[in-house]
Amino acid sequence: MQQPIAREEIEAALRGHTADYVEVRIEENAATRIAYRGRDLEDIGRTTNLGGNVRALYRGAWGFVSFNDLSDLRSKVEAAVSQARVAGTERSQLAPVPAVVDVVTPFIQKDPRGVPLADKKRVLDEYNDLIWTTPKIQTSVIGYADTWKSVIFASTEGSYLDQSKVDVTLRVSAVARHDGDVQQAGFSVGRLGDYGFVEQQHQAVQEAANRAVELLSAPAVQGGEYVVVLDPILAGVFCHEAFGHLSESDFVYENPRMREIMVLGKRFGPAILNIVDGAAVPGLRGSFRYDDEGTPTRRSDLIREGVLVGRLHSRETAGKMGEQPTGNARAIDYRFPPIVRMTNTFIEPGTTSFADMIADIQEGVYARNWYGGQTSMEMFTFSAGEAYMIRNGKVAEMLRPVVLTGNVFDTLQRVDAIGNDLDMNQGGGCGKHGQSPLPVSNGSPHIRISRCLVGGR
Ligand SMILES: [Zn+2]
CATH class of the missing domain: 3.30.2290.10 (PmbA/TldD superfamily)
Structure with missing residues (x-):
C-alpha cells in the first residue's frame, strides 16, 4: 500500500x-x-x-x-x-x-x-x-x-x-x-x-x-426426535455457532459456569470427533498471517479425539489463563479494539461416505444449509435452509424448513458418524460485541447425530 x-x-x-x-x-x-x-x-x-x-x-x-x-x-x-x-x-x-x-x-x-x-x-x-x-x-x-x-x-x-x-x-x-x-x-x-x-x-x-x-408444496416434518444428518454447511455453522463461540476465552474467563464446563482434558464427544480453528489454514476468508495484536497465527486444536484440548486466545486472555496465545485477537476495523474471534473453524473429515452414513437409517431427517438460529450458553435453536426425510437408507421427500433444538454438549456426544467430504462454508460473517460481519469460514463433512429434536418452523 x-x-x-x-x-x-x-x-x-x-x-x-x-x-x-x-x-x-x-x-x-x-x-x-x-x-x-x-x-x-x-x-x-x-x-x-x-x-x-x-x-x-x-x-x-x-x-x-x-x-x-x-x-x-x-x-x-x-x-x-x-x-x-x-x-x-x-x-x-x-x-x-x-x-x-x-x-x-x-x-x-x-x-x-x-x-x-x-x-x-x-x-x-x-x-x-x-x-x-x-x-x-x-x-x-x-x-x-x-x-x-x-x-x-x-x-x-x-x-x-x-x-x-x-x-x-x-x-x-x-x-x-x-x-x-x-x-x-x-x-x-x-x-x-x-x-x-x-x-x-x-x-x-x-x-x-x-x-x-x-x-410451497412440500409437507412439514412430523415433530419429534430423529436420527439427523447435517450437510457440511449446517454442520459447519453448528460448529461455529454452538461450539466455537464457547471456545472464545474471553467468554470462558468471564463466565464462572463456562469455566466449570470448558475444562481442558474433559471428554466432549466420541473419539472420531476433531474440531480445529486456525487462520493459518491458507486461502480462506478467515485466513491471515498475524492477528490484530501482531501474534503469528496458527492452527489450534479445540477438540482432539473427542477431548477438549484448547481454546481461542488474545494475548490478554492467554496471559490471564496461563495458556499460549493463538492469534485470535481480531478487530473488524480501526474503530474497534481487537477481541477474541474465530477464524476458520471446522470439524475434520472422517472416513464415512454419505451413502454409508444414511444406509442404515430407517427414518431420519437430512438437514441442509443454514437459514438462521440462535444460541444461549449451551442451548441452540437452528433453522435449516433445506430438509428431506431419510427413509430406508435413502434421501426421500423434501420437507418444509425444519428447526433443530438441543444442548450442544449432548449433541456433540451423539455424533456417531463423520463423513469423508469436508467442505468449507465461506458465505458467513460473524458478529460479536457490535463488530459484525467479521470474515470467517466454517466447515465440516456430513455428520450424523444419533438423536436430535426436530420441529417445523
Ligand atoms: Zn459467530
Missing part, C-alpha cells in the same frame, strides 16, 4: 510513553457494495476509509482512541495512555509473543478491484432475471460486497506489520408465494482474494429459485 503515514512517524509516536504497552493500527479500506431488493437497485457504490487507533495498557486497564485524522499521532498515544492510567489498578497480563517485522501481500486469484462496477452489476442483473423468470416467485434479495483492506500495526515491543487482504461475498435469496404461503431459499458464498466465483453462480441461483417454489 501507499503508506499513508511514515514508519518513522509511527515509531516516534510510540517512544517515551508511560504505559506498560502501546500499539497503533492504521487502516485504509475500500468497499464496493451492490444490493437489490426485488427489481429495485437499493444500493450501489464504493466507499473508502482511512483511519487508525491507539490502544494502551496500564496496570491491567486498556485505553483506546480511534481517529480519522492521522496527524499528531503522538497526542493520540498520550490520550490512550492517560485513559488507561486513570483505570489501571491491577497487573497487566499479556502473554509474550515475538516481536515481528513483516509485509504480508494479499492472497489474490481474481482481484475484484480490476472488475468494472458495470460488469459486477450485469452479472447480478442476470441472477435477478433468472429468479424473476421462475413462476410463482414473489421477490428476490441479492447482496454483493468486496472489501480491500490494508493495515499497519506497530507496537512498543518492536513489531511492525503491513498486511493487506481482499474479501468478496455474494448472497442470493428467492422468495416464492402462493395463496398467502411464503417460502424462501437462497445461499451465501464468499472467497478471500477472488472475484471469479461471483460469475459462476447461475446454476446455484436457478436451483435456489426452483427450491423456493418446490417448498
Whole structure:
C-alpha cells in the first residue's frame, strides 16, 4: 500500500510513553457494495476509509482512541495512555509473543478491484432475471460486497506489520408465494482474494429459485426426535455457532459456569470427533498471517479425539489463563479494539461416505444449509435452509424448513458418524460485541447425530 503515514512517524509516536504497552493500527479500506431488493437497485457504490487507533495498557486497564485524522499521532498515544492510567489498578497480563517485522501481500486469484462496477452489476442483473423468470416467485434479495483492506500495526515491543487482504461475498435469496404461503431459499458464498466465483453462480441461483417454489408444496416434518444428518454447511455453522463461540476465552474467563464446563482434558464427544480453528489454514476468508495484536497465527486444536484440548486466545486472555496465545485477537476495523474471534473453524473429515452414513437409517431427517438460529450458553435453536426425510437408507421427500433444538454438549456426544467430504462454508460473517460481519469460514463433512429434536418452523 501507499503508506499513508511514515514508519518513522509511527515509531516516534510510540517512544517515551508511560504505559506498560502501546500499539497503533492504521487502516485504509475500500468497499464496493451492490444490493437489490426485488427489481429495485437499493444500493450501489464504493466507499473508502482511512483511519487508525491507539490502544494502551496500564496496570491491567486498556485505553483506546480511534481517529480519522492521522496527524499528531503522538497526542493520540498520550490520550490512550492517560485513559488507561486513570483505570489501571491491577497487573497487566499479556502473554509474550515475538516481536515481528513483516509485509504480508494479499492472497489474490481474481482481484475484484480490476472488475468494472458495470460488469459486477450485469452479472447480478442476470441472477435477478433468472429468479424473476421462475413462476410463482414473489421477490428476490441479492447482496454483493468486496472489501480491500490494508493495515499497519506497530507496537512498543518492536513489531511492525503491513498486511493487506481482499474479501468478496455474494448472497442470493428467492422468495416464492402462493395463496398467502411464503417460502424462501437462497445461499451465501464468499472467497478471500477472488472475484471469479461471483460469475459462476447461475446454476446455484436457478436451483435456489426452483427450491423456493418446490417448498410451497412440500409437507412439514412430523415433530419429534430423529436420527439427523447435517450437510457440511449446517454442520459447519453448528460448529461455529454452538461450539466455537464457547471456545472464545474471553467468554470462558468471564463466565464462572463456562469455566466449570470448558475444562481442558474433559471428554466432549466420541473419539472420531476433531474440531480445529486456525487462520493459518491458507486461502480462506478467515485466513491471515498475524492477528490484530501482531501474534503469528496458527492452527489450534479445540477438540482432539473427542477431548477438549484448547481454546481461542488474545494475548490478554492467554496471559490471564496461563495458556499460549493463538492469534485470535481480531478487530473488524480501526474503530474497534481487537477481541477474541474465530477464524476458520471446522470439524475434520472422517472416513464415512454419505451413502454409508444414511444406509442404515430407517427414518431420519437430512438437514441442509443454514437459514438462521440462535444460541444461549449451551442451548441452540437452528433453522435449516433445506430438509428431506431419510427413509430406508435413502434421501426421500423434501420437507418444509425444519428447526433443530438441543444442548450442544449432548449433541456433540451423539455424533456417531463423520463423513469423508469436508467442505468449507465461506458465505458467513460473524458478529460479536457490535463488530459484525467479521470474515470467517466454517466447515465440516456430513455428520450424523444419533438423536436430535426436530420441529417445523
Ligand atoms: Zn459467530
